[in-house]
Every structure is written in structure tokens, then in C-alpha cells.
Amino acid sequence: MILSKNENKWTYLGIGIVLLVLVLMPWIISGYWVRLLTSVFMFAVLAKAIDLMIGYTGYVPFGNVVFFGLGAYTTGILMSRGWLFIPGMLISILMSVFVCIVFGLPVLRLRGHYFAVATIGLNGAIMAIALNATGLTGGAMGIIFPPLAMNPAALNRLFYFIMMGLMILAAVINIIIVRSRFGFAIRSIKSNEEAARSLGINTTFYKTSSWIISAVITSVAGSVYGWWMSYISTVDVFNIMISVTSILMVLLGGAGTILGPIIGAFIFQLLSEVIWSQFLTFHLGILGVITMLVILFVPRGLVVGFTDWIGGRLKRGKKEAV
Amino acid sequence: MNNGTLLDVTNLSVHFGALKAVDDVTFQVKRGDLLGLIGPNGAGKTTILNLITGTIRKTQGSVVFKDLNITGYTPDKVAKAGIARTFQITKPLIGMSVEENVMTGALFGRAHRPSSVRVAREKARVSMELTGMIGKRNLSVGQLTVPDRKRLELARSIATDPELLLLDEVMAGLQPTEVDEALSLIKRINEDMNITILFIEHVMRAVMSISMRIMVLNYGKKIVEGTPAEIAKDPLVIEAYLGKKYAQRRTADGQ
Amino acid sequence: MLFEIALNGLLLGGLYTLMGTGFSLQWGISGIINLSYGGMMVLGAYISYQFFTLLSVQPIISAIPAAIIMFLLGMAVYRFLLRPTIKKGSFFVTLIMTFAVELVLENFMLLIWASDYRIISSPYSNLAVELFETHLPFVKALIFAVSFVAVYLVHLFMSKTKPGKAIQASALNPDGARFIGINVERMYMINFAIGCAIAAVAGSLASNTNAFSVVLAGGLLGKVFVIAVLGGLGNIWGAALGGITLGLVEALGALTVGPEYNEALGLVVMVIVLVLRPRGLIGRRFWDV
Numbered sequence: 001m002i003l004s005k006n007e008n009k010w011t012y013l014g015i016g017i018v019l020l021v022l023v024l025m026p027w028i029i030s031g032y033w034v035r036l037l038t039s040v041f042m043f044a045v046l047a048k049a050i051d052l053m054i055g056y057t058g059y060v061p062f063g064n065v066v067f068f069g070l071g072a073y074t075t076g077i078l079m080s081r082g083w084l085f086i087p088g089m090l091i092s093i094l095m096s097v098f099v100c101i102v103f104g105l106p107v108l109r110l111r112g113h114y115f116a117v118a119t120i121g122l123n124g125a126i127m128a129i130a131l132n133a134t135g136l137t138g139g140a141m142g143i144i145f146p147p148l149a150m151n152p153a154a155l156n157r158l159f160y161f162i163m164m165g166l167m168i169l170a171a172v173i174n175i176i177i178v179r180s181r182f183g184f185a186i187r188s189i190k191s192n193e194e195a196a197r198s199l200g201i202n203t204t205f206y207k208t209s210s211w212i213i214s215a216v217i218t219s220v221a222g223s224v225y226g227w228w229m230s231y232i233s234t235v236d237v238f239n240i241m242i243s244v245t246s247i248l249m250v251l252l253g254g255a256g257t258i259l260g261p262i263i264g265a266f267i268f269q270l271l272s273e274v275i276w277s278q279f280l281t282f283h284l285g286i287l288g289v290i291t292m293l294v295i296l297f298v299p300r301g302l303v304v305g306f307t308d309w310i311g312g313r314l315k316r317g318k319k320e321a322v
Numbered sequence: 323m324n325n326g327t328l329l330d331v332t333n334l335s336v337h338f339g340a341l342k343a344v345d346d347v348t349f350q351v352k353r354g355d356l357l358g359l360i361g362p363n364g365a366g367k368t369t370i371l372n373l374i375t376g377t378i379r380k381t382q383g384s385v386v387f388k389d390l391n392i393t394g395y396t397p398d399k400v401a402k403a404g405i406a407r408t409f410q411i412t413k414p415l416i417g418m419s420v421e422e423n424v425m426t427g428a429l430f431g432r433a434h435r436p437s438s439v440r441v442a443r444e445k446a447r448v449s450m451e452l453t454g455m456i457g458k459r460n461l462s463v464g465q466l467t468v469p470d471r472k473r474l475e476l477a478r479s480i481a482t483d484p485e486l487l488l489l490d491e492v493m494a495g496l497q498p499t500e501v502d503e504a505l506s507l508i509k510r511i512n513e514d515m516n517i518t519i520l521f522i523e524h525v526m527r528a529v530m531s532i533s534m535r536i537m538v539l540n541y542g543k544k545i546v547e548g549t550p551a552e553i554a555k556d557p558l559v560i561e562a563y564l565g566k567k568y569a570q571r572r573t574a575d576g577q
Numbered sequence: 578m579l580f581e582i583a584l585n586g587l588l589l590g591g592l593y594t595l596m597g598t599g600f601s602l603q604w605g606i607s608g609i610i611n612l613s614y615g616g617m618m619v620l621g622a623y624i625s626y627q628f629f630t631l632l633s634v635q636p637i638i639s640a641i642p643a644a645i646i647m648f649l650l651g652m653a654v655y656r657f658l659l660r661p662t663i664k665k666g667s668f669f670v671t672l673i674m675t676f677a678v679e680l681v682l683e684n685f686m687l688l689i690w691a692s693d694y695r696i697i698s699s700p701y702s703n704l705a706v707e708l709f710e711t712h713l714p715f716v717k718a719l720i721f722a723v724s725f726v727a728v729y730l731v732h733l734f735m736s737k738t739k740p741g742k743a744i745q746a747s748a749l750n751p752d753g754a755r756f757i758g759i760n761v762e763r764m765y766m767i768n769f770a771i772g773c774a775i776a777a778v779a780g781s782l783a784s785n786t787n788a789f790s791v792v793l794a795g796g797l798l799g800k801v802f803v804i805a806v807l808g809g810l811g812n813i814w815g816a817a818l819g820g821i822t823l824g825l826v827e828a829l830g831a832l833t834v835g836p837e838y839n840e841a842l843g844l845v846v847m848v849i850v851l852v853l854r855p856r857g858l859i860g861r862r863f864w865d866v
Contacts, residue, residue, distance in 0.1 A: 060669045106852050113668060117610060117802055118851050124799050125848045128841025181429050181439060188426050191415035198375065198409075199482055200401035200430035240795070244676060251673060281688065288680030292658060295674055299665055 022164060026157045034156045038228070040269045041163035042221055046246040047253070047261035048170040049217040054247065055256030056183070057210050058190035059112050062243060063119030066126050067096045067215040069238035071222025073130055076143035076232055089223040096219040097212055099126075104208040120240065127238035142233030145226055159228045166224065167262065170217055174258055177213075186210050190256075245272075248287075252294055254301025263302060328353045328486055328518050329374070329405075333383035336373055343369045345542035346383070351486065351520055356512045358529040358550075359522045361539035362562055367522045368410060370539070371488050375407050376400045387486070404432050406484035410491045412471045414463040414478075421459040424449050424477045431482025446481055452515075453477040453507060469500045473507075480511060487511065489521035493528050501525060505532055530554070538562065579832070584713065586828025587821065591721035592783060594820030596797075597804035598728055599775030601816045604805065606748040607765045607772070609659060610672055613679035614776050615798035619791055620682060621647055621777025622784035623690055629697050636697050637723055640781035644774040651773030654678055655766045679794070686791045694788040720782045727778060731771070732813050744768045796840055803847040 026034050050064050074092035079085060099122070107118045130137045137143065148155060177183045185206045188196040197203055226232045245268065246261075253264025275286050329351040336344045344366045351357055359367050372378040374385050376397040385393045387403055395403070406427075415423045421443070428445035429437055437445070450456040453473045458466070466474060472492055479487060489508070493501050509532055512519050523529045529536060530550045538546045538553060540562040546553060553559055596618070603611045611617075624646055625639035634642070658678060662671040735741040746754040747764040754761050780797075783789065800823065808819025823843055830842040 054669065058669075060672070062672075103848070103852060113604075113610060116669070116672060117806070118848075121799070121802055121806065121844050121847045121851065125841065125844035128838070128844055132838060132841060179439065181437075181442075184422070184426050184429050184439075187418060187422075188415045191417050192413045194377075194397075195409070195413035195415060196426070197397040198377075198401055198407055198413075199427050199478070200398050200432070201426075202396075202398045247673060251670070282684060284680045284687075285684030288677040288684065291673060291677035291680070295670055295677070296658075296661055299670065 026160050031152060031156050034160050036269075036273060038156070038160045038163045040266055041160070041167045042225060043246060043249060043269055044167045044262045044265035045163065045170050045221045046218060046242065047249040047265045048167070048174060049214045049221070050243065050246045051250045051255055051261045052174065052177070052210055052214045052217075054250055055260075056177075056186040056190055057207050059108065059207060059211075060116045060247065061119040061211065061214070062116045062247070063121070063123030063240065064214065064218055064246070065238060065240060065243040066099070066119070066123035067218040068222035068225070068242060069123070069127060069130065069234070070095050070099065071219035072226035072232045072237040073137060073143065073222075075223035076145055076226045077136060079145050079227070080143060085223070085227055089220060092219050092223050093216050096215040100208065100212045100215045104211050105204065108207040108211070109204055123238055123240060123243075127234050130238065131234045137234075140233065142231055142236075143226070145230045145232075147230050148227075159224070162224055162228075163221075166217075166221060171258060171262065173213070173217070178258070182206070182209070248291055248294075250301075251291075252298075252301060257301070260301050267302070326352045326354075328355075328388060329520070330386040331370075331374070331383070332386075334370065334373060334385065335382040336369065336378060336380060342542050344373060347539070347542070347544045348383075349537055349544060349547065351518060353485075353518055354512070354516065355518050355520070356508075356532060356534045357518075357520045358533035358536040359520060359539065360524070360526075360529055360536060360553075365539040365562075366542040367539055368490055369542075371407060371490055371520075371522065374400070375405060375488065398430075401431055401482060401484075404483075404485040405488065406431070406479035406482045406486070407488040408472075408475045408479055408490055408492060410494065412475045414466070414471055414474055416463050418463070419459065420455055420461050420463070420466070420474055421446055421450070423463070423474055424455070424481045427478040427481035428483075431484065442481075445483075446477075449477040449481040452480070452510065468495055469504075472496070472504070476507065476511075480515065480517065484517060486518045486520065489519060489523075491522055491524060493523060493525040501528055504528075508532060581713075582828045582832050583825065585717065586825040588713070588717045588721040588824070589828065590821035590824025591724040592779060592820075593800070593804055593824050594817045595724040595727055595775060595782070596779040596801050597808060597816035597820045598731060598813055599772040599779065600801045601805050601808070601812070602731075602775070603769055603772035605812065606744060607655075607769045608663075608668070609675065609769060611769075611772065612672065612675040612798065613654075613682055614772075614801055615794035615796070616679045616682035616686070616791075617647060617651075617773050617776040618780030618783070618797050619789055619794045620686060621780035622789045623686060623695070624777065625781035625784060626695050626697055636785050637719065637782070639697075640723075640778045643777040643781045647777035648770045648774040651770035652766055654773075655769045659769070660762065660766070683791050683794060690791070692790050692792050694790045695784070696788040697784045714786070716785050720785060723782060724779075727775070728813060728817070731775065734771075735813075740764075740767065799840060800843060803843040806847045807850055 022037075025037060029037075046064075046068065050061065053059050053061050053064075071089070071092040074095050075085065075088040078088035078091060103118075103122055107115050110118075131139060133139070134141075148158075150158065177186075185196070185201050188199070188201060189203050189206060193203055222237060226237070229236075246265075249264035249268045250261045251264070252268055253262065254260030271290070272287070276283055279286060327350050331350070332348050334344055334347045335342065347366075347370060359370070361367055369378065373381045374392075376392075376395045376399065379394060379396075381393055383393070384391060387405060390403055392400055392403055392405075415426060418426070424446035425439070425442045428442035428449070429439070447456065450459055453476050455470065455473050455477050458470065463471070463474075476489075476492070492508070493504055496504060505528055508519060508521070511517050521529075533550055535547065536550055536553045537544060538556075538559050545558045545562060546556050548556070600611065600614050603609050603614070621640070621643040624643040625634075625636075628634040628639040628642050629636055658674055659671060662674050733741075735745060743754070743759045744764045744767065746757075747759055747761040747768075751761050754764070780789070804816060804819035804823050806819070807822050808815030808817070823846075826842060826846055827839055830838055834842070
């Protein structure tokens with residue numbers, strides 16, 4: 001039982017086929033679609049990262065995008081001073097971990113409400129610092145990454161596969177965590193924090209650790225994003241809409257499942273593209289209405305609803321066969 | 323530390339505003355004890371439990387467990403030291419199966435044994451068999467009856483491998499036959515697993531039948547400690563439960 | 578000079594207190610973090626603006642229709658959108674729902690008024706008052722006074738009237754309140770609607786001195802968080818402390834580092850407070866140890 005309760009060999013086959021198709025895509029479709037899919041992968045990564053908190057500890061870091069911005073900016077600042085990508089990315093990770101510890105330890109002690117709001121403030125504060133430290137960050141002018149010497153098609157493909165790889169990595173990390181001792185700890189925190197503590201679980205430690213993992217994944221995504229775009233500014237990478245959409249994707253696909261956030265990301269991004277191109281003036285409103293509908297009618301997310309439905313059909317099928 | 327004394331509670335007090343919920347309580351629990359804690363509602367029994375386990379932190383006095391001063395410890399540190407507890411209103415881990423609940427106990431708990439998931443599964447099996455939950459290992463919490471939820475809570479807390487187990491009104495809400503089952507289970511835990519037990523209880527026959535000793539609380543103060551037989555006759559106890567006049571009448575009748 | 582700045586900060590603090598009161602009521606009593614609070618403030622401003630320009634209603638008075646309309650809107654939003662999510666239990670879902678409301682509100686306002694900045698200019702706008710040798714814009718003083726009165730009225734309502742006390746009872750002990758016949762869910766709904774009305778009044782008052790547009794909604798939400806965190810939740814004194822503190826911080830910040838750092842300063846102060854003293858400067862209830 002890796003991915004969901006009702007899986008069997010057909011699930012693995014299905015996923016294998018999808019992965020194969022995705023690998024071949026860049027040579028089949030146009031550059032626009034390659035870039036679109038790359039952004040879908042990126043959101044899947046962000047959704048999985050935030051689901052580590054929402055679906056497992058039950059805490060909702062609304063401002064998780066702060067790590068995306070920290071990743072993008074730290075890597076950007078270092079690379080524009082001659083650093084290579086990977087060392088730059090590693091330093092960004094350290095920054096994010098530092099912020100998690102300093103901010104997480106006091107605030108995670110409190111109830112979920114407070115944490116959610118506090119992270120919004122955290123993001124705002126760090127964004128404001130980035131905006132105002134013009135000497136370091138270029139202020140409102142943003143940061144330019146050293147461009148890669150590649151033709152556009154190859155560039156698109158490069159980042160396509162990097163983001164896809166990140167997405168798969170995030171899923172693997174999720175799978176490892178769920179079945180580990182760490183996974184039991186965070187799941188029990190979500191179920192009943194007081195009971196978890198009475199069993200010997202240091203809940204603050206596990207909440208913070210969970211947040212650190214979430215932050216690191218988000219930070220790496222930010223670093224890659226900056227490198228991909230070659231240019232970033234504070235309003236892009238510290239935009240609260242980025243974490244809010246990742247939360248909506250988790251909601252849509254199903255929190256606490258392996259595939260849920262990924263499926264949510266795919267559906268949401270593709271839907272968003274359609275709405276953006278057709279209904280630009282109603283974009284926000286339609287997003288809002290869709291969110292309301294999902295919350296009111298599919299509250300546990302599509303994956304759970306779907307697997308329950310599939311499970312129900314399989315059971316009925318077996319009964320009829322007998 | 324005296325050989326045999328597991329828990330040493332001295333001058334334990336706490337007050338909430340002007341109310342002294344626990345007032346200068348001192349007692350010891352010896353290794354292997356099956357100690358009952360009784361008293362009228364509001365006497366402070368659960369509060370004592372909460373003070374020992376760190377659920378309430380503003381403790382006055384001291385709590386020493388096996389040479390370790392655990393006063394003011396957080397609940398997780400208390401659990402790691404070797405004290406487990408159940409809750410009056412059970413707190414199962416919702417969203418996790420029975421087996422996963424018990425495994426969580428086995429995975430954490432006492433500090434010297436961070437275990438692997440495989441080892442924990444085995445320990446959980448032992449706990450579940452002892453408490454009769456093994457057949458329900460894959461059920462989700464929502465599918466359990468009230469006595470099953472209590473068995474789950476017991477299984478989970480003994481899976482943490484405690485030396486001292488604190489029970490908070492385990493019998494509440496059980497039918498008479500279920501009470502008998504619970505009693506024999508508690509005795510088995512105490513005798514076969516060598517777990518010392520301090521249990522709060524309202525169901526008198528339960529307390530009287532299995533306790534080695536009983537401690538009686540009233541208005542936050544410890545009023546009497548002794549064997550079941552001694553407690554039954556003690557005028558202070560009778561007064562606490564039934565009122566002064568009744569107590570006077572009983573002693574007047576020479577009982 | 579310093580005195581004038583501080584006094585201005587204090588006046589601003591009055592408005593901030595009003596802002597914070599509505600948000601804090603919704604959070605502290607109804608238990609809802611209303612992410613559409615900023616949008617509601619701006620909508621209140623727009624409604625007043627329309628009453629002012631189209632119907633020539635006096636600037637401060639135009640806050641009243643805004644309050645009434647937002648009160649009704651708040652009731653509807655709570656009844657049809659928020660209450661179903663509360664029943665399902667997860668606070669995070671309710672939070673997202675308020676965010677969805679914000680998205681719809683913003684889109685709605687963009688469609689009608691676009692993102693242009695508006696402001697209510699009136700004959701009062703240029704008056705000034707001389708006080709202790711400093712120059713005080715009359716409107717700011719008026720806004721402070723009105724805010725003060727409004728907050729006091731809310732306080733009276735909550736502590737002296739029957740519905741107000743019923744609301745407090747519902748927050749402190751829902752089961753007990755139900756037991757004595759209070760319709761707790763309706764109390765939460767009314768409380769939420771009151772919060773929305775307060776938001777509208779605050780937005781409407783602010784529109785007399787500041788240009789506003791939909792674009793500002795997010796920033797307003799940020800400010801109101803800072804006020805709530807600084808002061809602690811659920812009580813008016815907290816909102817007052819948070820509001821005045823923020824007002825002074827912003828005024829003094831404008832003097833020392835420049836007004837552009839306004840928003841940043843507020844957020845940084847909030848983060849520092851959260852790290853050092855998460856309960857806020859007063860701090861009550863709703864905490865875990």
C-alpha cells in the first residue's frame with residue numbers, strides 16, 4: 001500500500017504509462033506547452049511541500065511562499081556574484097532552515113490559527129526586507145540570473161526535466177515519511193496532539209522538523225524557478241497567491257494523500273490557464289467560486305472521493321463475480 | 323532512593339485563582355503497587371494525575387520518579403521517563419487504525435528505545451493480544467464501541483513500555499460484565515507485566531476488589547490512606563461521601 | 578515636530594483601533610479569521626463614496642449605509658458560505674472559504690470601479706485645527722473622534738445589551754449558552770456581521786483622508802493582522818492597544834526611516850512580537866501551552 005488504499009498492479013501500470021508519456025512530451029508538443037507543464041510540475045512540488053504540513057501535522061503555513069522567495073533571492077544574489085547554481089541553492093536551503101527554526105519554535109507551540117496568520121506576516125516582513133535592502137537585492141528592480149547558453153528548446157527541456165524530477169523526488173520523500181517513525185509522529189499530531197504528547201512525542205520538534213522539510217523543498221523550487229526565469233522580483237516570488245494556490249490544489253486533490261496534491265496541481269493549473277485565456281476579467285472571481293464549490297461539495301478532495309468510488313466498484317465487482 | 327519506591331510525591335499543590343484544587347498532597351507509590359485513588363467529584367483526583375504527567379505545569383511541591391525529579395516536565399518527557407496514562411474521555415488517534423494507534427505508543431514512549439516500525443508492529447501485537455484488540459487491528463477508530471476505545475487506550479499506553487501506568491476512570495460508562503473484564507485486565511497488567519498502577523475510580527466495587535491500597539481525596543486534600551478494609555470503615559471517608567450525620571450514626575452504632 | 582508626529586500617530590491609532598475591533602471580534606468570538614476583511618473595508622469605502630458622489634450624503638454620515646449593507650452581506654456570507662464549513666470541523670477550510678470570498682469581492686469591485694484610486698474630498702478636507710501649537714488636520718481629528726465613539730458603542734453593545742451579552746456568553750461557554758436557550762449559531766452569525774459592518778465603517782472613514790482602491794485590500798489585511806497580534810485577540814482593549822501602537826510605530830517610522838517602510842515596519846514588528854511573546858502584548862485565551 002504505497003499510493004492509496006485501493007491500489008493494485010493497474011495503478012502502477014497507469015502511473016508508469018503517465019510518466020513515460022510525460023518524459024516523451026517535450027519532443028511532441030510546442031514550447032508553450034512544455035513551459036506550461038513545467039509550471040504545473042513546479043506547483044505540484046509546492047503543493048506536496050505544503051501538504052506535508054496540512055495533510056500530516058494539520059498546521060497550515062499560509063505564508064509558505066516565503067521559502068520560495070528566499071530560495072529564489074538567495075540563489076539569485078549569489079549567482080549574480082559569480083556563484084554556481086548548486087552551492088547557491090544549498091545556501092538558500094540554510095537560510096530557509098534558519099528562518100524555520102527561529103520562527104517555528106515559538107509560533108508552532110500555539111494553535112493552528114495563530115501559526116497560519118503568523119506565516120502570512122512572516123512572508124510580508126521578509127518580502128518587505130527584500131524590497132528595501134536595495135544594495136543587496138536590487139530592491140524593486142529585482143535580480144537577474146546569469147543566463148544559460150542554450151537554445152530555447154533545450155532550455156525548456158532542461159527545466160522541464162528538473163521540475164519533473166523535483167516532483168518525483170517530493171513524492172518519494174512523502175512516501176518514505178509516511179511509512180516511517182517520523183510519519184507516525186506527525187500523523188498523530190494531526191489526529192490528537194494532546195494524546196500524541198502523552199505517548200512521548202515531542203510535538204514542537206516534529207512540527208518544526210516537518211516545516212523544515214516543507215521549507216527546504218519549497219526553497220529548492222524557488223531556486224530553480226529563479227534560474228529558469230532568469231529574472232525575479234519581490235512581487236513575483238513572495239506573492240502570497242503562490243502558497244494560497246498550492247493550498248487550494250491540496251484541497252482539490254486531497255490532503256494527506258500521495259497523489260492528491262499532484263493531481264490537484266494539474267487540474268488547477270490547467271483550469272487556470274483556460275480561465276485566464278478566456279475570461280481574464282473574471283479570473284479571480286471564477287477562482288473564488290470554484291474554490292467555494294470544491295469546499296462545499298468535494299471537501300475531502302478528488303483523490304479520496306475517486307479512490308472510494310473505485311474501491312466501491314471493485315468490491316461490487318468481486319461480489320458479482322462470486 | 324528507597325528500594326521499591328517508584329513515585330514519590332511531596333507537598334503537591336496547585337491553585338486556580340483562589341481555589342486550591344490540590345492541597346499539600348504527599349504519598350508514595352511502591353513498585354508493583356495497585357493503588358486506588360478515590361474521592362467525591364471535584365476532589366482533585368484528575369488534577370493530581372495532570373500534575374504528575376505535566377499536563378498542568380504550574381506545580382508546587384515535587385514529583386520524583388525513580389530518582390528523577392520530574393516536577394514541571396512536559397507530558398512527552400514524562401512519558402519518555404516511563405509513565406503512561408489514559409484519559410477520562412478517551413483520546414484515540416482518529417484517522418489511524420487500531421494497530422497504528424498502538425504502534426504509535428510502541429514507537430515512542432520510553433527514551434531508551436526508539437524502535438523501527440517493524441519492531442513496533444511486533445510490540446503492538448503483544449499489547450493488542452493482551453487487551454483483546456488483536457481481532458480489530460485494522461478497524462478505524464470510528465468503528466469502535468466504547469469499551470473497545472478504552473481497551474485501545476490501554477493497549478496504546480502499555481505499548482509505550484511504562485513502569486507506572488496512571489488510569490483515569492477507566493470503568494466509566496461500562497456495563498457490569500465489562501467492568502469485570504476490565505478488572506481482570508488491570509490485574510493482569512499489574513501482575514504479569516510488572517507495571518505499577520495508580521488508578522482513579524468511582525466504581526466502588528472495582529476499587530475495593532483489586533486495590534492493594536487506597537488513597538482518599540477530598541477538597542484537594544488527602545484524608546486517608548490504607549487497605550480497602552480500613553478505608554471502608556474509616557469515619558472520615560464515610561463523612562466525605564455520605565455526610566457528617568451518617569458518619570456519626572455509623573460510629574455510634576459501633577461499626 | 579516630534580509631538581505633531583506622535584499626535585498624528587495617535588489619531589491614526591484611533592482608526593486602527595476601530596479596524597482591529599471588527600477583525601478581533603470575528604476571530605476572538607466567532608472563531609473566524611476573515612481573510613476578506615481587507616476587501617470588506619474597501620467595499621465599505623466604495624459604498625460610502627457612491628453615496629457621497631451620487632446622493633450627496635455627508636462624508637462621515639455616508640459610513641452608515643455602508644455599515645448596513647455590509648452587515649447584511651456579512652449575514653449572508655456567514656449563513657451560506659461559512660457555516661457549512663464550520664460544521665465540517667476543519668478551521669483551515671473555513672479560512673480558505675474566507676479567502677474565496679475575498680477573491681470574489683475583489684473581482685466584483687474591479688469590474689465596477691476598476692483599480693483607479695478614489696477619495697472622498699469634501700469641504701472639511703482642508704480644514705486644520707490648532708492644538709498645542711501643532712497643526713492637526715480637522716478630518717483626522719474627526720475620524721479619531723468618530724472611531725472612538727464607534728468603538729465605545731460596540732463596547733456598550735457587547736457588555737450592556739442583551740444580544741451583546743448573549744454573544745459573549747456564546748463565545749465563553751457555547752454549551753452553557755445553548756442550555757439557557759441562546760441560539761449560539763445565530764449569535765456567531767450576528768457577531769460576524771457586526772465585524773463586517775465595522776470593517777465597512779473603518780474603510781469608509783479612511784476614505785476621507787486616504788485614496789483607496791481594490792489594490793490596497795491585501796495591505797489592509799496585513800495591517801489588521803499586525804493590530805490583532807500586537808494586542809491579543811477577542812477583546813476591545815487589545816484592539817485599542819494594538820491599534821494605537823501601530824499608529825505610533827508608523828508615525829515615528831515615517832519620521833525616522835521614511836513612509837515607504839510603513840508596511841514593512843508593521844510586519845517586522847509583528848514578527849518580532851510573535852517570536853518573543855506570541856500571546857501579544859496583552860494576550861488572552863486561545864493558546865496552547
